[in-house]
Amino acid sequence: MDETLPQGLWRLPWPRLRRALTVAALHLHQFLWLGVFLVPFQLGLLLAALVLGMVLVIGVEMGHHRYFSHRSFRVGRGFQCVIALWASASFERGILWWASMHRLHHRHSDTPLDPHTPLRRAGGGFLHAYLRWAVHPRNAEPDYRLVKDLLAYPELRFIGQFPYLVSAAYAGLAWGLGAAGWVGSSGLQTWVWLYAMPVTLCQQIISAQATLAHGVPRLPGSYQPLPCKDASLNHRWLGLISTGGGFHNNHHHFPSSARLGLRPGEWDISYGAILLFKRLGLVHSINVPQRALDYGRTGRIGTDRS
Numbered sequence: 001m002d003e004t005l006p007q008g009l010w011r012l013p014w015p016r017l018r019r020a021l022t023v024a025a026l027h028l029h030q031f032l033w034l035g036v037f038l039v040p041f042q043l044g045l046l047l048a049a050l051v052l053g054m055v056l057v058i059g060v061e062m063g064h065h066r067y068f069s070h071r072s073f074r075v076g077r078g079f080q081c082v083i084a085l086w087a088s089a090s091f092e093r094g095i096l097w098w099a100s101m102h103r104l105h106h107r108h109s110d111t112p113l114d115p116h117t118p119l120r121r122a123g124g125g126f127l128h129a130y131l132r133w134a135v136h137p138r139n140a141e142p143d144y145r146l147v148k149d150l151l152a153y154p155e156l157r158f159i160g161q162f163p164y165l166v167s168a169a170y171a172g173l174a175w176g177l178g179a180a181g182w183v184g185s186s187g188l189q190t191w192v193w194l195y196a197m198p199v200t201l202c203q204q205i206i207s208a209q210a211t212l213a214h215g216v217p218r219l220p221g222s223y224q225p226l227p228c229k230d231a232s233l234n235h236r237w238l239g240l241i242s243t244g245g246g247f248h249n250n251h252h253h254f255p256s257s258a259r260l261g262l263r264p265g266e267w268d269i270s271y272g273a274i275l276l277f278k279r280l281g282l283v284h285s286i287n288v289p290q291r292a293l294d295y296g297r298t299g300r301i302g303t304d305r306s
């Protein structure tokens with residue numbers, strides 16, 4: 001990994017402290033959901049937590065994954081900034097780190113150089129792919145050489161370096177809603193239900209996808225219809241709750257495609273969001289290779305990859 005910091009970026013000068021803070025913050029977020037035992041239950045807040053959790057998953061799948069990692073559609077600079085903030089609210093380390101790690105994942109899928117393979121024969125494992133990889137010293141910093149396209153934008157450099165400011169603002173907003181008495185709850189109650197629970201839900205779905213979509217353990221109903229060198233699989237339910245990312249074999253076969261659910265019954269919610277934003281004039285140049293569309297229609301694939 002290249003340790004030099006590109007021009008225009010800043011970070012704490014002490015790598016050990018930097019890593020300790022990141023590890024502590026990530027681990028702390030594994031337990032925030034326990035706050036539900038400290039506050040009264042409200043059905044309305046539970047429903048809001050589920051909706052917000054799925055909104056965060058769309059932020060990760062549409063933002064971190066399909067836009068920043070694969071650039072599979074285009075947006076204007078203002079909406080690009082909105083997507084960066086939206087994705088960063090999920091407490092998933094930020095766009096520069098996420099895109100760098102994900103591009104490595106595709107380059108070396110299910111080999112020892114893959115940052116989060118769950119396959120033991122490639123040096124991974126279930127726990128490694130679920131959580132440990134994110135705090136592994138090898139993955140502590142982004143490889144900035146892999147995200148030069150994102151570094152070209154000062155606002156993306158800032159959001160990518162300080163994603164926890166976005167999370168802090170989101171957490172403060174959730175607390176403030178309750179503290180201001182706008183939703184008939186206390187500050188702690190709205191913080192638990194509108195911040196801690198949605199972030200937990202989002203992180204568990206994304207973590208589960210990292211390992212289940214590469215076959216560890218192999219979920220009943222998983223299928224691999226398209227030839228790939230890696231262990232990527234599709235799964236209908238995983239695809240649904242991950243807003244499309246669980247059609248992972250489709251994705252590894254057509255990595256540049258903005259649409260991951262291709263066959264009937266492969267419901268791709270993030271692609272629906274991309275189409276909605278296109279209707280609103282915020283998204284253009286959506287890339288879906290003709291071969292992917294042909295496969296979706298016929299169930300058969302051609303020969304050239306795109």
Ligand SMILES: [Zn+2]
Nearest residue numbers: 065102106251
């Ligand atoms: Zn990908």
Ligand SMILES: [Zn+2]
Nearest residue numbers: 105232248252
């Ligand atoms: Zn994968």
